[in-house]
Amino acid sequence: MDWDNLRYFLELSRAGTLTAAARRLEVDHTTVARRVQALEKQFGQPLFIRGGAGYSLAEAGRRLLAQAEAMESAFLAIEQPGEGGPDTLSGSVRIGATEGYGVALLAGQLAGLGQRYPHLGIDLLAVPRTVHLARHEADIVITLERPQRGPYIITRLTDYVLRLYGSRDYLARHAPIRRREDLRQHRFVSYIEDLLYSKELYYLDEIGRPGQVALRSTSILAQQNAVLANAGLAILPSFTARREPSLVEVLAGDIEFVRTFWMLMPAENKDLARMRVCWDFLRTMAGQNQDLMLGR
Numbered sequence: 001m002d003w004d005n006l007r008y009f010l011e012l013s014r015a016g017t018l019t020a021a022a023r024r025l026e027v028d029h030t031t032v033a034r035r036v037q038a039l040e041k042q043f044g045q046p047l048f049i050r051g052g053a054g055y056s057l058a059e060a061g062r063r064l065l066a067q068a069e070a071m072e073s074a075f076l077a078i079e080q081p082g083e084g085g086p087d088t089l090s091g092s093v094r095i096g097a098t099e100g101y102g103v104a105l106l107a108g109q110l111a112g113l114g115q116r117y118p119h120l121g122i123d124l125l126a127v128p129r130t131v132h133l134a135r136h137e138a139d140i141v142i143t144l145e146r147p148q149r150g151p152y153i154i155t156r157l158t159d160y161v162l163r164l165y166g167s168r169d170y171l172a173r174h175a176p177i178r179r180r181e182d183l184r185q186h187r188f189v190s191y192i193e194d195l196l197y198s199k200e201l202y203y204l205d206e207i208g209r210p211g212q213v214a215l216r217s218t219s220i221l222a223q224q225n226a227v228l229a230n231a232g233l234a235i236l237p238s239f240t241a242r243r244e245p246s247l248v249e250v251l252a253g254d255i256e257f258v259r260t261f262w263m264l265m266p267a268e269n270k271d272l273a274r275m276r277v278c279w280d281f282l283r284t285m286a287g288q289n290q291d292l293m294l295g296r
Contacts (some may be wrong), residue, residue: 006068008035009047013065014091014121016054024090024119069272091274092121094281098137100220101160101261102126104240106142109285113278120274128218129197133266140278142266144200147262153270153279157263158286160293164201164250165241170230177250180208187214189223189231200259203235207255238295255294261286 007024011032015021018029025032040047041196047061057065069091097106103126123138125131130145131138133152142157166186171177175185188210191201195218204210214232217223224241227234233250235257241247263282269275286293 001074002038003071005039005042006071008032009039009061009064009118010068010072010091012036012048012055013057013061016056018055025177029160035280044211066268070115072273087276089117089274090119091272092123093140093274093278094123094125094138094280095140095142096125096127096131097142098144098220098261099126099128100234100237101142103221104237104243105285105289106282110282113281117274117277120277122278128220133264139269139275140263140282142261142263142282144198144259144261146260147264151267152264153267154262154264155283158290158293159258159260161238162235162257162259163241163295164207164233165224165227165236165253166233166250167228168246168248169225170232171248172252173230180251180254183208183233184211186210187212189213189215189217189226189232189234191223192216192218203257206257207235223241239289239292242292242295 008021008031010019011024012018012138015024018032022029028112043060043064045060046058047064048055049058095106095110102124106124110124114120114122125138130143131141133141134150144155146156175182177183177186188204190204192215193202193216196202197218210233212232215223215226217226221240222238223234224236224244224247226232227236228244228246235255236247236270241249263279265275265279272281
């Protein structure tokens with residue numbers, strides 16, 4: 001099989017249009033079309049679905065993609081021992097993460113990674129729910145719960161702490177809090193219990209049931225904004241709450257929860273250059289932010 005034809009196939013699968021793929025390969029768009037047609041003729045079936053918006057992979061193309069990417073990684077390893085350089089690493093990586101970690105930290109970190117590798121496309125799913133590898137929702141997932149089984153590469157990314165916070169205005173206007181029993185006189189902001197996506201997010205019973213939960217949300221950032229607007233107290237990740245000068249830790253040294261972020265990806269992707277680069281980058285960034293994550 002002609003590797004060059006596969007290279008054109010890969011670029012078109014990533015770019016979505018002949019023009020964009022041709023620009024990346026520094027050839028004419030008719031060359032891309034001709035190479036892809038030659039590959040389809042060899043396979044005896046279409047690899048792409050042509051539409052008004054461009055080219056999307058057909059079923060045969062999806063089956064070929066993983067194998068072609070593995071060949072690409074092997075080729076780059078031979079051409080440039082170690083990782084490919086900034087101009088050789090291409091393709092896309094979709095990263096799923098919890099909302100707080102994704103918005104507060106990953107968005108800025110991944111922007112830097114994209115600048116380092118200009119041909120690498122990065123999708124960030126920062127959502128208040130579990131992102132599932134088994135459903136192919138992402139290539140790399142950062143989650144609160146370690147899978148008990150599955151064909152995954154798994155690493156403990158980082159621990160992080162959560163503490164009790166209230167706004168300065170709210171605390172000034174309400175009864176003082178000197179011990180846990182005083183919390184019963186205060187309003188709280190929390191999760192919607194029947195929509196919790198992880199048992200690791202259940203905290204309130206551990207500090208005693210509050211007298212009133214004034215506002216519930218599936219979003220940790222919505223909860224933090226509600227606390228900033230004086231809605232009540234909330235258990236918040238220290239790595240997001242400590243960025244807000246108007247938030248004050250309540251019962252410091254008494255109320256603290258430690259949780260763990262796990263990172264995983266399908267084992268079949270471990271040899272793809274772009275996956276390895278993103279995986280290593282995320283581990284490095286987590287290591288550099290240990291003080292922030294642990295609320296030091």
